[in-house]
Amino acid sequence: MKNKILDLKNLTKYYGKILGVKDLTLSLYEGEVFGFIGPNGAGKSTTIRMIMNLISKTKGEVLFQGEPLTQEMVEFKQQIGYLPSELYLYEDMTVKEILDYHASFYQKDCTKRRVDLVQRFQLDESKKIEELSFGTLKKVGIILAFMHEPKLLILDEPTSGLDPLMQQVFYKLILEEKKKGTTIFYSTHILSEISKVCDRVGLVKGGTLLRIETIEEMRKKSVLFVTIESDEIEKIKNALNITTIYQHGNEMKFKNQLSMDSFIRVLAQYHISKLLIEEGTLEDMLLEEYQ
């Protein structure tokens, strides 16, 4: 049994009478990448802010390696890396200055790791923070979160703003960290990246944790949308026995519920002009879930 790194127990947050998060309980184990997914306003950032002690908890507690993670536990913060969804840094500083400033707070020497990360993300350290684009600022945020080689990483929408190339660099970095035994709390609403890096996933909506599943369990449930264009569209529709999402002339879109093998066998009997198979988005899947 792996060690528990982070334990959230009955986390609850009310903003006055408005519910942020209710009775959220989950555990993260050593070396695990835990995806925390949900639509906007689901309570993901509120949960993370409670973990980081940015906001108070109405109820519940956060344990780091079995000990309460309070504001006073500075030695725990030495072992935690955090990337907020929108990072705001001191605009008067250069990238080099903020990295130096950041490193000065940690007991370990971050130089080697910092150089490696700066190279990977192709960052120009001479630029001023105020000159950086959202994507470049995100890269700085990633380096700040990773450079002290923390035991626990808390990442809130880490790839938003990164170009596809940098996203690949980032996914590679996550997988390396996972191999090293770093525990990662990965909050996102992009389903595709969850399947790339996560081991388990917690689904949150309306401030409540709906369920926790492994990525394999989730994959089995993922929805496929199919768009077909054919002269024999009515015949295909009858053969598949489906309800369409839309149908315009010779084109229709529907949700596939057959196994892929049976589906291909049916389609093989007809002439198909166009076939588009799309994996459902998180919203599609969540809508399924709620129905």
Add this chain to the structure above:
Amino acid sequence: MLKRELKINLKSFIIWLGISIFLFLIVFLIYPSIIDSEQIGQINEFIKMFPEEVLKAFNMDISTLDSAYGWLKSEGFVFILLISGCYASILGSNILLKEENDKTIEYLIMLPMTRKKIVIQKVLVGVFYITMFVLGIGIFNWIGLSLSGNFDEIQYFYLSITPLLSSLVIFFICLFLSTFTHKTRKMIGISLGIVLLSYVLQMFSTLAEPTEFLKYFSVFTLADIRNVITNHTINLWMVGITILLSVFFFVMTLIRYQKKDLI
């Protein structure tokens, strides 16, 4: 962090001190011609026509305008109290709250340090700059007075440090109030309002006996300039009250900041 705080607050310190010194420089430059003019006697006669309460409000009953030092003891120190009070109020409102207003607090909180340490370091910087501001004006005016003629150096020394008492309390009150909001713009308005209201209360308290009690609601009572002018000493009670009030609001700030939702 201390180094960075000193650096980011240096610019506004230089601006505030520069403007204040510039205004006093003008006074020192034009005052010799005012003193030498034949009209100074008429000005003094004119001032004597004011009711005693009004003269008291500006310390003109215990000082005259026929020298730069006389002007400083009456109107000059009222101006120093106000300007150092405004500087302290803005510093107190901004020093913690700016991190929330600029949303850099999320970064600051992720660093391995407690909220208590954040408050202490920022307070140290605030107190340092307020002290430097009061000392800066004090030293400049000392040089100006030395070049303008004779003055009571011991009395001036005590006078020049009295603004520190009111400014420190204003700083700590504004710091505490800033823990109730997230936006600096709102807080700066409130802080400057406190300074001006405090000054008005202080003025009214000198005008008549029935309004004398108002002095207990004014921070400027702590900078007891009249006592320094008449007794050549600082009222130690005021020093004690300043320390007590500063510590009280500092501790309240620490308690409030520990519980504050920073986003």
